[in-house]
Amino acid sequence: MEKLSHLWEEALGEPVTDIDADFFDLGGDSLMALTIATRAIDAGLPMPRSGVLRRSTIRQLAEAVEEPELFDQV
Secondary structure (H helix, E strand, O other): HHHHHHHHHHHOOOOOOOOOOOOOOOOOOOOHHHHHHHHHHHHOOOOOOOOOHOOOOOHHHHHHOOOOOHHHHH
């Protein structure tokens, strides 16, 4: 979860203090979401490129990284 939080903070340009805050409500967009997913994959986290689009909170994303089949449940 820490790595994902860091990636979100890099993309959004500000600290993220609520792991249940929606990425898009915080000002994120689809290009930023793709950037986060690409960097997460490069860091060895198992997720599809559409990961942030499918799971748009840090908590949801972290849970899906632990159980990748959750990415298929929308």
